[in-house]
Amino acid sequence: MIFALELKKLRRTGFIPIFLGGGLTAAAVPLINTAVRTETFSGLPEEPFPILMDANWGLMAQLTILLVVCGCCLIYHTEYADRGALKMNTLPVCQTSLFFGKFSVTLLLTLLALSLQTASLIFSGIHWFPDKSLNLWEMIQDMGFEIIMLLPTLTLMLFTASLFQSMWLSLGTGVILTFLGSMIQEDHLILSLIPFAAPYRMLHAVSPADISSCILACIIQTFLFGIMEIIYLHTRRIFT
């Protein structure tokens, strides 16, 4: 019920078109890059998927993070703009469930954007690497890994957006964190797993011994930011 409610609140906000547009923009990256540099990529000895990911994922990940930032800001701007959040606070509904409803909606739309990007990578692999076989299972696993790597970023951004009634503050914070995250080197395991940096990691580039640590670290962070929101929701009444 909460999921349907949160989705309904987003009517006419442009939330779904933003995710579709953002997903398509990120999906266009491998298409354009491979189209204009076909010979550079097709001459490489590796499998198509690692080639495509190495060449494009940096920009695709950054666009996806920015999409998550915009989505989280928009979802809470809808709450605060005409004080809808205040009305929700006066109704017999658990505030925590509303937050996790928003989390579910944003995650679903992020999945949609990532699916478009995966489809674009598959198309690029089939179209520009006709001589090589494409390992679809590997691609699906990598995209599943990217979703898990995005979870802490999504939860932290949603938490940040819930803190500020002005969308500009949360948007500014999100954009700064996006660029800070992109500056973190991938060779430092712990640093590269913090929110806004973790989505740049690619499954095929992570050593098999580190995969479970990466997944566990992201799931723990997601829970941690979720708990921070619960604490915030329960303590804000003392200070307001």
Next chain:
Amino acid sequence: MNIIETIQLTKNYGDFTAVSEMNLHIPKGHIYGFLGPNGAGKSTTMKMFLGLTNPTSGYFTIDGKTLSSGRIPILKKIGSLIEAPAFYGNLTGTENLDIIRRILGLPKSSIDEVLELTGLTQHQKRQVKKYSLGMKQRLGLAGALIGKPPILILDEPTNGLDPVGIHEIRSLIRSLPKQYDCTVLVSSHLLSEIELLADDVGILNHGRLLFEGTMEALKDYASHAGYPADNLEETFLAMIQTDNAARKWGDFK
């Protein structure tokens, strides 16, 4: 029987005391007028009832329930309109009410009922951001009335309405206890408003409850205390001025 009671209810914001040791008694089935100048603590008290802010000390009971038993059992009993109408501007009037309806688990027919009651039926398909201030206020009222809650908390419900709208809303509020068997707590800084609406009145100034009782009791109190009793507007002003002077004298000493 009192449906709402506060016991030494206090709310401080740092050094500032918004509500000071307030003991309110709101009888079931009555319209209770909460009267006071701006900043007297009316909205803060109402926000505490709705669990939007926690009391610094003291407590309150609503239909026998305290805040310690959780906000949700209390909120199930209350329909509210606080400060200004709160809604989603991107949604239509019907869609806004549908969100409230779903949360309260009411039938779809409850939306048409409150739209009719607040005179918004013909504007139900319009996005709320395109509503006039008066229409927004009516929608806020519809959001409070949906589901016929046993307690209604209305913070200055006639704000932004034209004289005809004020009259309509006033008549509607006046009819609610009989129609819906509910108790209404309505705040205003206009005595004339409260005089026409309320059975009981509580007068607040700087967070302190100066008087509580029926309109008749207020007149008796005014004549005994030497305040002008013929005109309630003057009674109210005299009470506030006396209290302000006493506070200044206290500060000076």
